[in-house]
Amino acid sequence: MMKKAEPTLHGWGRVKAPGREVRVDDLSRAPDAPLSRGLGRSYGDSSLPPPNGTAINTVRADRLLKFDEITGALRAEAGLALHELNRITLPRGWFTPVTPGTHFVTLGGMVAADVHGKNHHVAGTIGAHLSRLLVKVADGRRVECGPDLERDLFRATVGGMGLTGHILEVELSLTRVPSPWVLQETERVPDIDVFMSKLKDAAARWPMTVGWIDCLSSGKNLGRGIVFRGRWAEPHEAPPYLPPPPMRVPWPKLEAPSWALNRLTVGAFNAGIFYSHPNRVKTQVVDTYRWIYPLDAITNWNMMYGPRGFTQYQCVLPDEAGPQAARRFLELLTSRGGAMSFLCIIKDCGPEGVGLLSFPKKGISIALDLPVRDDTQALVDALNEHVIKEGGRVYLAKDRFTRPEHYRAMEPRLDAFMRIRKQWDPSLKFRSAQSIRLLGDPA
Amino acid sequence: MKAAILGATKGMGRSLARLMVERGDQLVLLGREPVELQRSAADLQARGGAGSRVHHFRCDLAEPETFAPALDDAEAALKGLDAVIITAGLFATQDELEADARLNQSVLTVDFTNTVLFCEEARKRLLARGGGTLCVFSSVAGDRGRKPVVLYGAAKAGLSAYLEGLDHRFRSKGLKTVCVKPGFVRTAMTEHLKAPPIASEPDEVAPVILEGLDRGTPIVYAPPIWRWVMTAVKSLPRFAMRRVGF
Numbered sequence: 191m192m193k194k195a196e197p198t199l200h201g202w203g204r205v206k207a208p209g210r211e212v213r214v215d216d217l218s219r220a221p222d223a224p225l226s227r228g229l230g231r232s233y234g235d236s237s238l239p240p241p242n243g244t245a246i247n248t249v250r251a252d253r254l255l256k257f258d259e260i261t262g263a264l265r266a267e268a269g270l271a272l273h274e275l276n277r278i279t280l281p282r283g284w285f286t287p288v289t290p291g292t293h294f295v296t297l298g299g300m301v302a303a304d305v306h307g308k309n310h311h312v313a314g315t316i317g318a319h320l321s322r323l324l325v326k327v328a329d330g331r332r333v334e335c336g337p338d339l340e341r342d343l344f345r346a347t348v349g350g351m352g353l354t355g356h357i358l359e360v361e362l363s364l365t366r367v368p369s370p371w372v373l374q375e376t377e378r379v380p381d382i383d384v385f386m387s388k389l390k391d392a393a394a395r396w397p398m399t400v401g402w403i404d405c406l407s408s409g410k411n412l413g414r415g416i417v418f419r420g421r422w423a424e425p426h427e428a429p430p431y432l433p434p435p436p437m438r439v440p441w442p443k444l445e446a447p448s449w450a451l452n453r454l455t456v457g458a459f460n461a462g463i464f465y466s467h468p469n470r471v472k473t474q475v476v477d478t479y480r481w482i483y484p485l486d487a488i489t490n491w492n493m494m495y496g497p498r499g500f501t502q503y504q505c506v507l508p509d510e511a512g513p514q515a516a517r518r519f520l521e522l523l524t525s526r527g528g529a530m531s532f533l534c535i536i537k538d539c540g541p542e543g544v545g546l547l548s549f550p551k552k553g554i555s556i557a558l559d560l561p562v563r564d565d566t567q568a569l570v571d572a573l574n575e576h577v578i579k580e581g582g583r584v585y586l587a588k589d590r591f592t593r594p595e596h597y598r599a600m601e602p603r604l605d606a607f608m609r610i611r612k613q614w615d616p617s618l619k620f621r622s623a624q625s626i627r628l629l630g631d632p633a
Numbered sequence: 634m635k636a637a638i639l640g641a642t643k644g645m646g647r648s649l650a651r652l653m654v655e656r657g658d659q660l661v662l663l664g665r666e667p668v669e670l671q672r673s674a675a676d677l678q679a680r681g682g683a684g685s686r687v688h689h690f691r692c693d694l695a696e697p698e699t700f701a702p703a704l705d706d707a708e709a710a711l712k713g714l715d716a717v718i719i720t721a722g723l724f725a726t727q728d729e730l731e732a733d734a735r736l737n738q739s740v741l742t743v744d745f746t747n748t749v750l751f752c753e754e755a756r757k758r759l760l761a762r763g764g765g766t767l768c769v770f771s772s773v774a775g776d777r778g779r780k781p782v783v784l785y786g787a788a789k790a791g792l793s794a795y796l797e798g799l800d801h802r803f804r805s806k807g808l809k810t811v812c813v814k815p816g817f818v819r820t821a822m823t824e825h826l827k828a829p830p831i832a833s834e835p836d837e838v839a840p841v842i843l844e845g846l847d848r849g850t851p852i853v854y855a856p857p858i859w860r861w862v863m864t865a866v867k868s869l870p871r872f873a874m875r876r877v878g879f
């Protein structure tokens with residue numbers, strides 16, 4: 191049998207780069223490698239090794255090491271997938287304190303990106319719920335760290351995109367939930383200004399909020415969409431059984447042709463979603479999985495964007511930029527022809543977390559999926575220049591196109607991060623395709 | 634079900650053990666590395682939920698003297714024994730085995746002689762209790778002599794033949810023998826091999842194996858499509874086998 195030849199890897203956006211990955215059972219005894227990688231759900235190049243390098247894929251290191259059903263304290267190997275964790279804990283009344291919009295992520299990936307969810311305004315990022323991390327650092331030692339232990343390493347590892355070492359184990363506290371169901375309220379919103387005020391109002395009363403924006407809307411409809419508000423259903427409101435295990439409809443393992451996404455198809459899709467929602471507040475008890483992970487219902491949906499792949503642009507615009515910041519952002523987007531985006535998600539964020547490079551900060555986050563085209567780099571540049579002026583920043587877990595000078599301008603915390611990183615890894619052994627592109631690491 | 638399982642720390646054994654604890658089976662883990670055993674036992678206990686307790690004892694398939702004590706300990710800890718499962722095994726490529734006589738000896742010994750010796754110890758205990766199920770992982774590689782698996786395949790062929798004989802000899806006495814023949818499954822064992830398009834993940838094959846274990850199916854191809862693949866391979870004439878690369 192031949193040696194496996196796997197010349198390219200890609201993130202969720204399917205933009206390919208030279209490199210390979212090797213799955214390892216025992217992370218602490220893995221061969222030397224510049225990067226760990228989980229389920230590859232980061233969109234851009236953060237989970238890709240330096241060109242032609244090899245990343246350690248962690249998915250086989252997926253054992254629970256401790257789960258205290260009285261306190262919710264949990265420790266597990268870093269490759270444990272969130273969908274598996276949810277499957278085990280939700281029926282027992284516990285849920286991850288923070289979840290991204292997909293459950294096909296590993297604990298290690300959640301920590302390295304310091305993920306946020308619909309409850310960011312009340313719960314912060316995952317970093318706020320960690321008690322311990324076990325990290326294999328550059329000199330080969332395995333170091334325990336946490337909010338009260340090796341705090342520098344902890345703060346650089348949370349949100350550090352794998353650049354401080356291999357996270358081997360993760361210890362966190364789960365949250366008690368009254369039932370495995372969610373009570374949701376949805377409402378159609380005519381434009382961006384109403385959107386902003388609805389999100390703000392909702393934040394004061396609801397633990398989970400998010401909005402979907404029709405990115406092709408313009409003029410007086412600019413920023414129309416649907417706002418989602420949710421909380422865990424109380425036992426008397428919920429059906430007396432568990433939500434059924436998520437069904438998965440596979441998108442055929444085929445890349446859609448590149449012409450499939452155009453103004454017409456995307457516009458029709460977006461308008462369809464908008465108008466299919468009744469023009470009144472709709473309240474219902476919904477399946478947790480379908481509520482939090484709507485996209486996970488279709489496997490491989492990332493192949494829909496065709497052979498060139500896609501990227502997600504996600505930025506946060508701080509409160510200091512004022513209530514009109516989101517409108518200005520959308521105006522810039524429409525002035526450039528609008529983004530051919532099915533998905534434009536808006537979310538109000540709470541305060542910044544412990545991670546030194548953690549993404550969210552008090553303000554408003556906007557995320558849009560963009561098919562890769564000839565003008566993608568120019569579009570990202572323009573958006574970035576705008577975001578810098580507003581005092582905002584982009585999310586590394588999504589990024590593939592930001593230029594190093596733009597990143598530096600957005601990220602005053604970078605020096606502090608690099609100082610700690612170099613204390614633990616003077617020769618910059620840990621690197622990624624992204625750190626080479628953005629932080630000027632050697633290739 | 635009360636079962637002892639040798640090789641549950643990784644791969645298909647891990648997936649199978651998880652399915653079993655989650656439906657309430659009582660397990661004892663046997664294996665060579667205490668730390669691995671302890672971590673896997675913790676994982677299974679957490680999945681099994683409140684009150685589930687998974688014992689583990691040292692047993693190294695390379696050291697036959699560990700077999701009897703480990704099985705005794707397992708039987709005592711479980712206060713009974715309905716099934717013994719052996720997923721442990723060694724693999725190396727044909728090139729590696731041809732180049733390294735010692736490695737070859739240990740693969741042949743572990744996968745055939747020692748596995749059979751372990752099965753004999755297990756068989757005696759199960760028969761003494763009036764029967765039970767002996768579930769052993771052989772391989773599709775044992776179905777026909779083929780270029781890439783001459784040596785490994787020979788050990789597995791011997792194992793499959795032993796398991797069939799055992800099944801004929803003892804089924805009427807209550808001992809069911811289940812010979813599992815996995816196809817290409819993505820585990821540590823196959824990490825460095827080029828995966829065919831029909832490669833599976835351990836979690837995908839575990840339910841098939843568990844069903845075979847419950848029913849006492851004599852031969853379980855996992856996933857089932859490999860039954861047809863191997864039927865085709867077995868029907869190829871020798872002159873054709875000599876030409877093809879698989």
Ligand SMILES: Cc1cc2nc3c(=O)[nH]c(=O)nc-3n(C[C@H](O)[C@H](O)[C@H](O)COP(=O)(O)OP(=O)(O)OC[C@H]3O[C@@H](n4cnc5c(N)ncnc54)[C@H](O)[C@@H]3O)c2cc1C
Nearest residue numbers: 228229230231232290291296298299302305306351352357
């Ligand atoms: C549909 C979808 C929705 C999403 N929604 C959200 C959202 O709502 N909020 C949000 O915050 N994110 C969201 N994301 C992004 C996702 O949560 C992050 O990219 C996350 O990091 C992915 O985890 P992963 O296991 O796939 O990691 P990968 O993508 O494989 O890796 C991500 C980063 O983590 C590092 N890493 C992974 N494992 C380790 C380890 N063991 N040790 C050290 N470093 C490691 C990698 O080096 C890389 O830098 C979404 C992604 C998708 C596809």
Ligand SMILES: NC(=O)c1ccc[n+]([C@@H]2O[C@H](COP(=O)([O-])OP(=O)(O)OC[C@H]3O[C@@H](n4cnc5c(N)ncnc54)[C@H](OP(=O)(O)O)[C@@H]3O)[C@@H](O)[C@H]2O)c1
Nearest residue numbers: 640642643644645693694695721722770772817818820822
């Ligand atoms: N994977 C395939 O494609 C494939 C195909 C056909 C047949 N098979 C057969 O299926 C079985 C399981 O394979 P797998 O792929 O799941 O393997 P795996 O992931 O490599 O796991 C092997 C298991 O066996 C244990 N083990 C290995 N040597 C041992 C020894 N000397 N003493 C005790 N335990 C030992 C390992 O324990 P440690 O934790 O101590 O390492 C581990 O738990 C094997 O018999 C293999 O030959 C596999």
